[in-house]
Amino acid sequence: MNLMIVPILVPAIIAALCLFRPIRLSRWARRLSLGSTLVILISALLLFLSARDGTISTYELGDWPAPFGIVMVLDRLSAMMVLLTSLLALAVLGHAVMTGLDRRGWHFHPLFQFQLLGLNGAFLTGDLFNLFVFFEVLLIASYGLMLHGQGAERLHAGVKYVVVNLVGSTLFLIAVGILYGVTGTLNMADMAQRVAEASPGDQPLIRAGAQLLMAVFALKAALLPLHLWLPQTYARTSAPVAALFAILTKVGVYSILRVTILIFGEDAGAVAWAPAGWMLPASILSIAAGFIGVLAARRMRVLSAFAVIGSTGTLLVAVSVFEPAATSAALYYLPHSTLAGAMLFLVTDLIVRGRSEGEDWLRPGAPFAGMAQLSALFLLAAIAMAGLPPLSGFIGKLLILDATAANHAAPWIWGAILGGTFLAILGLARAGSTLFWKSADGEMIPGAKALQPRVFVPAWGLFALLAALTVFAGPASDYAEATVQQIYDRGAYIDAVLGTDRSGS
Amino acid sequence: MSVEFLVASAIGALTAAGIYLTLRGRTFPVVLGIAMLSYAINAFLFSMGRLVVDQPPIYDPEAAGYTDPLPQALVLTAIVISFGMSALVVVLALRAYLESGSDHVDAEPKDQAMPRDGRHKGEGDAR
Numbered sequence: 001m002n003l004m005i006v007p008i009l010v011p012a013i014i015a016a017l018c019l020f021r022p023i024r025l026s027r028w029a030r031r032l033s034l035g036s037t038l039v040i041l042i043s044a045l046l047l048f049l050s051a052r053d054g055t056i057s058t059y060e061l062g063d064w065p066a067p068f069g070i071v072m073v074l075d076r077l078s079a080m081m082v083l084l085t086s087l088l089a090l091a092v093l094g095h096a097v098m099t100g101l102d103r104r105g106w107h108f109h110p111l112f113q114f115q116l117l118g119l120n121g122a123f124l125t126g127d128l129f130n131l132f133v134f135f136e137v138l139l140i141a142s143y144g145l146m147l148h149g150q151g152a153e154r155l156h157a158g159v160k161y162v163v164v165n166l167v168g169s170t171l172f173l174i175a176v177g178i179l180y181g182v183t184g185t186l187n188m189a190d191m192a193q194r195v196a197e198a199s200p201g202d203q204p205l206i207r208a209g210a211q212l213l214m215a216v217f218a219l220k221a222a223l224l225p226l227h228l229w230l231p232q233t234y235a236r237t238s239a240p241v242a243a244l245f246a247i248l249t250k251v252g253v254y255s256i257l258r259v260t261i262l263i264f265g266e267d268a269g270a271v272a273w274a275p276a277g278w279m280l281p282a283s284i285l286s287i288a289a290g291f292i293g294v295l296a297a298r299r300m301r302v303l304s305a306f307a308v309i310g311s312t313g314t315l316l317v318a319v320s321v322f323e324p325a326a327t328s329a330a331l332y333y334l335p336h337s338t339l340a341g342a343m344l345f346l347v348t349d350l351i352v353r354g355r356s357e358g359e360d361w362l363r364p365g366a367p368f369a370g371m372a373q374l375s376a377l378f379l380l381a382a383i384a385m386a387g388l389p390p391l392s393g394f395i396g397k398l399l400i401l402d403a404t405a406a407n408h409a410a411p412w413i414w415g416a417i418l419g420g421t422f423l424a425i426l427g428l429a430r431a432g433s434t435l436f437w438k439s440a441d442g443e444m445i446p447g448a449k450a451l452q453p454r455v456f457v458p459a460w461g462l463f464a465l466l467a468a469l470t471v472f473a474g475p476a477s478d479y480a481e482a483t484v485q486q487i488y489d490r491g492a493y494i495d496a497v498l499g500t501d502r503s504g505s
Numbered sequence: 506m507s508v509e510f511l512v513a514s515a516i517g518a519l520t521a522a523g524i525y526l527t528l529r530g531r532t533f534p535v536v537l538g539i540a541m542l543s544y545a546i547n548a549f550l551f552s553m554g555r556l557v558v559d560q561p562p563i564y565d566p567e568a569a570g571y572t573d574p575l576p577q578a579l580v581l582t583a584i585v586i587s588f589g590m591s592a593l594v595v596v597l598a599l600r601a602y603l604e605s606g607s608d609h610v611d612a613e614p615k616d617q618a619m620p621r622d623g624r625h626k627g628e629g630d631a632r
Contacts, residue, residue, distance in 0.1 A: 140589070140593075143593065151604075152601070152604040152605040155597065155600050155601040155604055155605070156601050156605060158597055158601070159532060159594070162590075162593065162594050162597060163527070163535055163539065163594065166539050166543075166590055166594065167527060167539070167542070169586070169590075170539075170542045170543065170546050173546045173549075173550060173583055174546060174549060177546070177549055177550045177553040177576075177579075178553070180553055180575070180576070180579075181554075181555075186575075
């Protein structure tokens with residue numbers, strides 16, 4: 001199963017190629033970058049198809065046997081995340097190329113490819129320290145992408161973003177160090193076994209390591225109160241980059257799911273489900289903070305950033321219940337939340353480009369060309385983000401509500417999700433009416449350039465994916481259920497990684 | 506005093522200093538704080554392989570015992586990453602200072618009030 005290394009190796013090679021001066025300055029950077037993203041998409045599709053039947057395949061780098069060497073693991077969850085990443089990446093890259101964003105600095109394409117390398121690696125690795133390394137790769141690339149285009153505002157937000165994430169990485173290392181010191185392994189499957197067998201004396205330390213690790217993942221997922229870095233970062237960076245960053249919060253969610261269920265799951269004795277206690281209230285508060293922020297936002301990119309927090313909070317509510325039914329609802333909502341967040345950012349970018357002097361303040365301005373199409377796109381993105389029918393957000397929220405109905409915290413969860421949806425509708429409706437209806441009277445800006453029709457393609461593409469997720473909601477939720485069965489079946493994962501009959505190598 | 510006590514208190518002191526400096530208001534102490542934190546983590550990771558005196562980390566036919574080689578490899582990775590990151594954060598802090606004339610972490614560009622004319626430009630026009 002050596003195909004598994006393709007989504008990691010291809011961007012690494014292409015990124016290095018794009019750094020060469022003759023390529024960087026020619027049209028080849030774009031071609032290489034687009035080509036690499038397409039190759040990743042194709043390999044992600046193939047991986048997705050091969051993981052669909054429920055086999056867990058592994059690939060041992062350098063052929064070192066599993067607990068000693070680094071191992072890549074592909075199961076349904078990883079395959080889904082890699083596919084989602086590559087679809088999103090293609091849309092964002094298309095948008096960046098068509099709007100000329102990639103020409104506003106020298107290193108857009110290498111950074112973009114390194115970002116994909118880090119994302120795919122984080123989703124495919126089966127080793128805790130390797131997860132840290134891929135986190136670093138994707139973070140370092142994200143620092144560069146976040147600063148792409150520059151400007152004083154962006155630099156100041158960048159300093160904060162980098163410092164917060166450096167502290168996060170430090171905590172990650174402490175957590176990994178503690179867990180290694182107690183269990184003596186970094187392989188996730190091996191660690192799951194050792195944590196289950198840990199002596200009572202070691203359990204407080206494991207608990208501390210687990211909570212620290214979850215705090216780091218919660219920081220990436222922008223869980224309240226660790227969300228404060230997100231609005232500034234996403235609002236100050238260029239919108240397509242923010243659209244790509246919609247998957248960054250999901251890396252945190254993915255890691256929470258993977259690590260908690262596998263290592264700190266039901267077999268873990270006293271440390272079982274260690275983070276569940278504080279994660280549920282925190283995610284309920286995230287929904288509130290996110291959607292109140294949507295209502296209060298006065299700039300469009302701030303609005304989109306808070307919408308991402310709220311939507312990730314909704315996702316984390318379903319995750320932090322840690323019951324199979326709720327997790328399966330979360331896995332249906334996860335791609336929706338990513339795509340809807342990214343679409344909102346792309347549409348925001350198009351609106352900002354269309355308006356006079358590219359302002360993103362939420363106030364009436366002069367009418368601009370392409371308003372009709374943009375208002376339709378904004379309406380669709382808003383429907384998706386708020387979770388109204390007929391789009392997949394509605395189905396996702398319904399699944400989450402249904403799965404948490406029997407939970408002891410159900411009134412809180414239902415109240416938060418329904419109240420959050422209401423606030424989101426209010427905030428997005430207010431933004432839409434300010435932008436499109438109040439702007440509609442008045443004179444057109446003289447000499448304003450119309451956006452070329454093709455720049456709308458990536459945003460419509462994301463909408464098409466959302467529509468597909470709605471139309472094929474049945475197969476998608478079946479896939480989510482099968483995924484949940486697979487990730488809760490820890491024995492199969494451990495056997496696949498450590499067992500003797502490995503399908504890889 | 507045992508080696509364990511010395512190492513543990515050194516890590517503790519470095520971490521405490523790092524946290525204090527990271528919470529300061531200007532970027533220079535923050536950068537120093539992050540450097541201190543990363544030193545503390547390097548020592549911490551190293552000691553997670555247990556403190557062993559005078560033992561080889563790799564195969565040696567005459568060795569009576571071994572020290573754990575893995576944390577040393579981890580520390581190497583962590584050092585490389587934290588070194589690169591410190592360089593980045595220094596450059597970033599300098600650029601932010603030079604562009605805005607303030608090295609406060611919380612220096613806010615004046616965007617709290619809605620400007621009367623659209624001063625906040627976007628990325629430029631579509632090609």
